[in-house]
Amino acid sequence: MRVVMLGAPGSGKGTQAKQLVKAYGAPQLSTGDLLRAAVKAASPIGLRAKAAMDEGRLVSDDIVLGLIQETLDGPHGPRDFILDGFPRNLAQAVALDELLTRLVRPLQAAILIDVSADELKRRIAGRRTCRDCGAIYNIYTAPSAREGVCDLCGGQTYQRADDNEATVAQRLATYEAETAPLIGYYRSRDLLHSVPGEQPVDAIFAALRAIADGLD
Ligand code: AP5
Ligand code: MG
Numbered sequence: 001m002r003v004v005m006l007g008a009p010g011s012g013k014g015t016q017a018k019q020l021v022k023a024y025g026a027p028q029l030s031t032g033d034l035l036r037a038a039v040k041a042a043s044p045i046g047l048r049a050k051a052a053m054d055e056g057r058l059v060s061d062d063i064v065l066g067l068i069q070e071t072l073d074g075p076h077g078p079r080d081f082i083l084d085g086f087p088r089n090l091a092q093a094v095a096l097d098e099l100l101t102r103l104v105r106p107l108q109a110a111i112l113i114d115v116s117a118d119e120l121k122r123r124i125a126g127r128r129t130c131r132d133c134g135a136i137y138n139i140y141t142a143p144s145a146r147e148g149v150c151d152l153c154g155g156q157t158y159q160r161a162d163d164n165e166a167t168v169a170q171r172l173a174t175y176e177a178e179t180a181p182l183i184g185y186y187r188s189r190d191l192l193h194s195v196p197g198e199q200p201v202d203a204i205f206a207a208l209r210a211i212a213d214g215l216d
Contacts, residue, residue: 001026001212002105004083004096006182007113009171010124011197012204015136016113017084019205024212026080031088033134034067035059036160053162056170058178061091072099079105089178093185108215110186111208115197117172124168128157142201 001024005013017028035053038046045067049059058064068086072078087093100106115123126140128148132155137144144151162171186192195207 001080001082001215002100002108003081003212003215004087004107004110004186005085005113006110006179006186007197008115008117008120008175008179009168010120010127011113011115012123012201013084013113014134015201016205016208017082018136019201020082020208020212023209024080026082027078028082028084029068029071029086030084031059031064031067031086032084034071035064054167056162056167057174058088061089061095064088064092065095068096069099072103072105077103077105087182090181090185093182107191109193109211110182110191111211112183112192112194113197113204114194119198120172121168124163127160127163129160130155130157132156 001020003020005017007013014028014030014032017030020026021028035046035049039050039053040046045063049063052059064086068083072081083096087096096107122140123138126138128137128139128144129135130137130150130153133150133153135150135152135157136142137150137157144157148157149155150157162168183192183194193211195204195211197204
């Protein structure tokens with residue numbers, strides 16, 4: 001499958017992408033995860049990206065497009081992929097279309113997980129992430145068995161630096177201004193599928209499976 005996961009911060013893109021990886025074997029490409037790894041490593045990309053991430057604004061297109069190109073381009077790039085958190089504005093969406101047209105690996109669907117702003121804030125406030133394997137927990141809805149310890153790998157869980165009130169408000173505003181227009185972009189290309197996101201993780205995943213199983 002070649003799909004884009006669309007949705008506001010905290011809507012569950014990462015949670016669902018990980019389930020899709022398990023069920024379908026296509027790799028998850030999360031620009032947020034790639035950027036956080038670059039920040040942690042203090043690489044040149046990480047140093048350039050950090051300020052925007054801390055403020056809840058988009059990292060510049062040239063950095064993000066470079067990461068995506070590095071991963072998807074070339075004869076050994078993956079045929080299938082689950083893009084999580086990319087594209088995030090119109091310029092990125094157009095660049096992705098151009099890249100995939102050149103690679104003859106067209107996008108099959110853009111899947112929107114639709115969640116209200118109040119629920120997004122609650123989910124983000126409760127999120128904890130494993131430092132080692134990236135597993136996603138929530139202290140309210142999906143806690144790890146032992147507080148602070150990942151069920152899957154025993155790593156330490158932490159709260160993301162951008163999951164604070166001020167940054168979250170800016171991330172939601174950035175989403176509305178720059179990313180939400182992609183809903184219309186993909187609808188006009190007949191690629192959009194919208195899934196109600198305020199239901200249990202398993203129910204959302206069942207809806208995603210139905211969409212994935214219907215792709216050409
Ligand atoms: P990124 O890492 O992509 O963050 P985001 O879009 O803000 O999305 P999140 O990861 O916060 O949410 P999610 O939808 O993955 O939700 P999750 O599954 O974790 O980006 C971070 C930053 O990097 C950006 O602000 C930007 O600066 C930069 N960046 C990244 N990509 C970029 C790009 N393309 N261009 C430019 N800059 C870019 O779930 C959230 C919580 O809810 C968890 O605790 C989970 O357990 C819980 N949960 C999930 N589903 C449910 C459910 N059904 N019911 C109850 N709880 C649930
Ligand atoms: Mg995520």
